[in-house]
Amino acid sequence: MSRLAEYLYELAALYGGQAFVHFKEVRKGSAVLHALVEREAVASVESRLRLVNTIAAPDDLRRTYHNINGMLKPDHAVGNVNLPAGALVLAFPGRDTPVQKIYRVKEAGVLDGIVIRIGGKYQTIPVWLKDADGTVHKCEANSDMAWELIQHYLSLPVRVTGNGDWLRGENAYGRWRNSRSRAGSYSTKHRSRIS
The missing domain is CATH 2.40.50.140 (Nucleic acid-binding proteins)
Structure with a gap:
């Protein structure tokens, strides 16, 4: 449960606008987290998530994305953020992230x-x-x-x-x-x- 709480904390930071983003449930599967974004915040949350892999991404957003991906890697998992209709907004390669040379x-x-x-x-x-x-x-x-x-x-x-x-x-x-x-x-x- 503590690991789940860590993921939820990072996801809340990733989405921003915490007043309009709520945890709804964990669905069947490996750990399928279902969040609910209130209607008035959907556009801003979606545009924020689309910034992640661009040069315009603010440092806090980039850092949160890397934190989540860094958590998925040792958990041998991958992740996605999808719209309710199923369209992919953001992918986390997690375990499939290539090892980067230092x-x-x-x-x-x-x-x-x-x-x-x-x-x-x-x-x-x-x-x-x-x-x-x-x-x-x-x-x-x-x-x-x-x-x-x-x-x-x-x-x-x-x-x-x-x-x-x-x-x-x-x-x-x-x-x-x-x-x-x-x-x-x-x-x-x-x-x-x-x-």
């Missing part, structure tokens, strides 16, 4: 965020930055820079520049994400420091 590059980059964690006892000190989207980026700084960054703990955003490992793979939604960076410099609104 790419890793080492490259200079820039990370912006608020220092949310800092500490360690070695020559390189772990520093975690949380960006505006809530993504946490893990960096390393030398002890001098870490000492200066600690003054910005949970306060002003900083911009860290340096070399890092960047990954793109199965759970990155086609985007590059930072795995770990070595901070070479940082700046705030008022000053910058190069190490």
